[in-house]
Amino acid sequence: ASTTKILTALLAVEYGDLDDIITVGEEVQMLAWDGSKAGLEEGEVITLQNLVYGLLINSGNDAANTIAVHIARKVSGESLDTQEALDYFGGLMNQRAREAGAKNSHFVNPHGYHDPLHYSTPYDMALIGRAAMENELFCEAISVTFVKTAFWTSKLPRFWVSKNKLINEKFSECYYENAVGSKTGYTAKAGHCLVSFASKNGQNLVTAVMKTESGEQWAETRGLFEYGFDNYKYVNILKQGTIVDRLMVDNCTSDDSGSLAVEISAEDWGDVLQKKDIGQIKQDIVWDPSLLSENSTDDMNLLEAPINKGQKVGELRLTLHGRELIRVPVTAVRSVKRKKAAVEILTPDQTAVKESPAKFNWSPLVTAVIAVIIIMWVTILLIQRKKQRRRYFSPRRYWW
Template structure:
């Protein structure tokens, strides 16, 4: 009976424990925990597009030196560029004109629509090409763009008297040819300023290529970072002082450069704004930080988005990428002792890089880059082994950089100097033959042939002389 009551008590306790456990973890909570766990395992990190969330319809970020694309959104979609067109106009002026040359403003300036942005230059005004570029890029003057176009068109045509309409047509041909030469093959330009025309279009990537080329010129870099310029008017006089010229005020609309703007970006170095009702708000911007120079392009963005998009792109580039330069041209990679070298030579030679390697790399990839050296002259342990003669510039190996199994850079490894070989008996017989390093394998072979021929001639002459002496002794003995 006691056993029966003990067993009943044990069953009661066990039942209570099971119910308590069920209360601590009910099926609904358990299901939630399983669902949560499964979700965590499949969650992917946000993409660059999700991080940036740009307003622009087309955008691209490139590194200025290499042109490498670091981010893109519809980079090849054809869109209207508005006044960012003037980057190409300025590039052609710098490449084909003399910036100190005086240009006389002609009737082409009147072609600028009155409702467009103007530098307010006057017909007949004489102004340097460089100041016209300031009016073009800072004030975004369409009149300056047309004046530059006609001037460069005449230069290219080789006819300073060419009518302005023909000169401008020549300039438009030049615009499209130069763009194509730069790889901007999805673009077509029909004017020098970007005022809307359905046949005038480009892409974010094409504009980046054009801007990258323009930024190679110091004059362009100097002008696109100007925020404000006062320039004397050609015709008007100061209302308060008739003895002075009136002043034109050229103001840059790029708010990334304006220290007083809420969108001021301290690393910004340019480049050009643009807007029409068809193109939306456009901006080609550039910035430099920690040795890294970037170019960002946003097309068909919003009023605030043009600034916010550009800052997001530039910040993304600086945060995630870096300049990687492990090797410079002429850098010593190894030093080795050359065998069989001339006795007066210490025999040591530096092995240097024939080419340098510099690239922009994602910061997270830097530690994954592998370096490998392949030596073309080795000993039994597969170590570099050189034997004289060694020629200056002789390729003795190759240095390769790889990332995830893909070659990203390489350089030939060459001898920094020549080393003569140790003199042999042949060298002593033919003085100078072993002292001068041959400049090529063929010359070295020819020198060796000459040495062999001379040696054979010497042996032949010696043998002939010895034979004659023996014959002479035999004759003398015979007649004795």
């Protein structure tokens, strides 16, 4: 249905220049008679900005075709004929939808008129709507409820007034004060559809309803917004540079306390959560096993020095009801040096002694031995002389 035009408008503001001057061509004749139109005429000259207004405010299928042909020729850089340009634009639509995360959609025309090969889901259209709302020009265009085309067309001025009851205060029974934009859609097969955007207290929501009965789309959308704002909240959960733990480092130098803080090194991160779940988020750190000391226990993890400042030492994991939300790296806030191995420190002289042990001093022993020998020799000599004397005085001497 015509909620398709959100994607067409997004491509217009992403690829085009809103000041582009466009001549309306035969594409405005290539439409079903019962489709909604902005009243464009072939040969008319109009700005791209005004075409986007005619697309979103008046839900003009003719504006959709004119935008598609212009953007296709501009992006391709070729002089495509009208049908080739419309087909080319269909390819751009499907590519952009996939980029937005829409996996169950397929688009074959820029306006959403019924075709068996043209389909989407509420979830996919919400994803496409979210991507569109990230574009400032789209945000401005989707919020406009009235346009007078006097200064942007070669034809008579037109007055386009939004009939979207969610954003037009004239329809007080359906008006929603927090709505910032909305796009209607209808076909017999799709029923009444509505993709809407609202903002409250800094929180932005997107809703999508399809196949509702006439009038139900307004109440259902309002109810979805109120439920969302009452029960969900965007929470900034992780902030870069936050200290998340402190632990000891084993085998650090004696002048280091060994206490090391670790911090989140990833960019800030947040998510939309149910308010009742915000306090249920659990966090734990999965340490790099290659950096853990062998002295670590089940109750206390120790890192092994050395550790460098900024070094990744593990990952911070957030879980909610057992479901992992995100993992981010944690890094050391400072360096921790490793202590040197214990060795005996020797002076050069001591080292020489260690390496070349001193030889035994033989001098005293030699002296003692010589002295003993001399004494023994003298003793023997004295004994021999004494014997000689005895022989000299002995009678036996006379026998000779």
